[in-house]
Amino acid sequence: MSAIRTLVDLLAGRRDAASLSPREWDGVISVARAEALLGTLAVRLDGTVLPAPVAALFGDQRVAAEVAQRQALWEAEMAIRALASERIEFVLLKGTAYAAAGLSCARGRQIGDLDILVPAHDIGRAENELLEAGWEWVKSDPYDDAYYREHMHELPPLIHSGRDRMIDVHHTILPRTHRKTPDPLALVADAVPTASGFAVLCPVDMACHCAAHMLADGDLQGGLRNLWDFHCLAADFVAVDAGFWGRLDARAAKHGLRVEVRRAARLARDLYGTTLPSGWDAHDPGDRWYRRRLFARDDWGGASDFVLQQAFYIRSHWLRMPPAMLARHLWTKWRRR
């Protein structure tokens, strides 16, 4: 069995870690790193019997994830302070939000940039405040800058000069030119506070964003991690709200994300064993391409299935902008190579 499938089986609890040979561990550790899931795996297998070197490595990863999480939350605190004087409020997104809300997927999870959602009418002021507080533009060229501002759902990335950390300031969760246009006002209006003093998306929006981010934005790079997030979010939310799936369905319809949310749920069931309610528990022949894409990694952690990866890459651009604009964009990018 391939290392990437073994990794998924270990996360899903379908495979006993004690049954892995040393050479299988080589592959699992490598693909888990490539998928940014090593810390997650380390947490998932905490307390199980592991070969001593693996146990030591996983111990390192758990500690490192805790430190990284504290640093990510500190970065969110820095953004709050930078935007407080102008009374700009924002909603945390993705990894930092999961950590702030104490959700189960945050444990061991790697957190990259700080992602925040600001109401569109505040975006100019937010940008000014961040620049005054020490964030700077990551060096980019005028085309990229203009592209971000006109068509994307976020500002061009900013990096803090002192702490060397990136912030992505979003005004919605999918590019402006995307075929799907979730309602950003509803996302902000229904955001909920966390005990730690931050604001995060309400449960159904969080699940919608997770699915949209994974399936509608990008080429499924890092998809296994996003799918693990979805699996954990669903489990966390169902545990406290029996009507979660029904509410999620209605909310996904409101945002125009029903197809993505349904597919994310099916894939999470197929890979991680998420329990779905009867109405959701269907089978779609198209899912197999997504499963193949999610598993497209060889035992050395390298990308495999080149043609399929390219197809998903093209698909991501196809979803992101109308054909004429896509042609213009690719032409500009190609000329500057």
Place this chain on the structure above:
Amino acid sequence: MRHSTRIAVGPVQFRIGSDWARPIAALNRLYAGYPQDPERPADATVRLFAARPWRRRLRPSVQIGGDFTVPDALPLPLSMGLLAAEMGMNLQVALGWRRHLLLHASAVERGGRAVLLSGVSGSGKSTLAALLGEAGWRLMGDEFTLIAPGNGDALAFPRAVSLKNEAIAEMAARVDPARLGPLLAGTPKGDIRHLIPRPDAIAAMHEPARPALILFPRFGGKAAVESMGEGEAFVRLTEASTNYTALGEAGFAALTRLVRETPAFALSYPDSATGLALVEQLFAEAIR
């Protein structure tokens, strides 16, 4: 991958895969004396691969990859495959290792006490450590020294020493030719030749040592020794660490302890003999 090998250096178990046989054969020769434990899973994976399928045979060039990669890194010609492997291994440790505070420093040990030599490329830290390693000291490593956050001990990472330019002739005159790798001429870092550490240094690679001295050597100029304050040593070592920030409070505690407990000096030396003599003298004073 088509060809592969496993190498354990200090606490890190590597798995190295390659599209070509040559780099693996060269690694196997350099690391033949290192302990092998097939039961041990790899902490880190290095991949040496052709960026495009035809680059396997046509003007073959080696792309360095693995668990961590540097985006936009330029490939190396196959003749420099050994350098590619070395860079790949360094990269995995620099970006992936979390158990210890990593210092970009060479180190030698005697009587359970370590001398750490930190400096930029060209400062002579590798050469000085290699020379000391042939003069009654145990070579702990020429690239990374690992500091255990728990007790402040220094741990060895004795990979094959990467000798550069003038250092090659200087060491070749002192060691058995069988301990030298092939000459890699005209690499982006100049001429390179690897030196296999002495068997006793490899055998002792898991033995920790108490830091006794931190030196910041500078090759060239008049012989001079200048005592360095804790603050400056601290700042310089944060810059020499690849995981100081990632370790958070544990990294801060380990580094603070290191500079508080260990005297530090800036060291200029015009030639190797003077450099060796100054290290001996400072060490004698430090452990008194």
